[in-house]
Amino acid sequence: MDPSKFTAQKTGQLVPTSTVPGVTHAFVPAPLPPDWQWPQSLWPLLLQAHRELAALDGIGRYLPNPQLLLSPLQNREAQRSSSLEGTVTDPQQQALFDVDPRYPRSKEDPANAHREVFNYGRALRHRLENQEQLPLSLRLIRALHGVLMDGVRGADQNPGHFRRVQNQAGRPARYVPPPVNELPACLDAFEKYLHSEHEFDPLVEAFLVHYQFEAIHPFGDGNGRVGRLLLALTIAEWCELSNQWLYMSAYFDKNKDSYIDLMFRVSTHGDWQSWIEFCLRGVIEQASDTKRRCQRLQDLNREFHEKLKAIRGSVRLSAIVDELFETPVAIVTHVRRKHGVTYPTARSDLQKLESAGLLKKLEGVGQIAYYCPPIYDITFEDGV
8 A cells, every 4th residue: 555645635544554565554544424514516416316216215115025126136236246346147047056055165166156146145135134133233244244254265254253464455455454453443433423413414424434334444355245235224224215225336336446446535535525426426326227127127027927817827826926036046846845836836837937938948057947037137237
């Protein structure tokens, strides 16, 4: 890390360190709130971001089963957040893995990548399933990290525990976060801020906290993914959404250089305005994009159920169709177990859905399995 890049307006202190070869200093971010005045020029952007977010939340607020839309969004978020860290998996193969997950046998096992994406989805659901038990806190953050790093590369970095050694971002180090002896104070201030009365709009606060978490970099590995998980939670809860409707990883992935550079510029130049402007534009883009995807998924669900009316056994088939929106692959053996039918009946059910144009057979996977192309297209294609 080059200390000369840090100006007098930096948002923290440079401290000497000798724990990273070739590195002389680490950066300790000042506690939130920032020493920054909200600029009037950002009001129109903030209002537009809230309008788009409210419109998106309105789609899911009164759905009888919001998970039909949430699951595809979570699948997309897991893929794109992992992609930011260099972990890329094929969506169809990922869906098959999600149905029948396993632990990697070695660091070279291809299952590592699938397990990382699978764990990200588990971490998103972990919060939704345990909302009454843990508030936003360091304890919750450690729990999310434990889920995220379960059985994957980097699991030797003490899943669920804050780091005990110095780490860095980049090779060579572009950024060196607080030394271990500074970490407890940074994390204590961070947790207190999560529970404090905030000075800024809640949407702005979510991005202030996202920067702060990444600047502290409290884990040995997985900080980017945990930070984006936490961002989804803070936006949903502080903006009082009905659920986790907004995920930002696709926008950050598409604008990766700006995402990294602008966070670094907060540290070096105290440039909160450029960072918040970038994030608000991302909210507008992602909320609008997600709204279109949700509307198309709703239309597709209705279309599928209309097609089922002419097919015998449509009650069970209707349940299978809804399950496709949560996991867009169907394996005969899983359908048999889930619905308590014989193997021939389960196979016949999926063949009926294939004949109706809802499913397409997956080849070369070792068992009879199908996937739903329209759900994949809506969920994973860009520019929907």
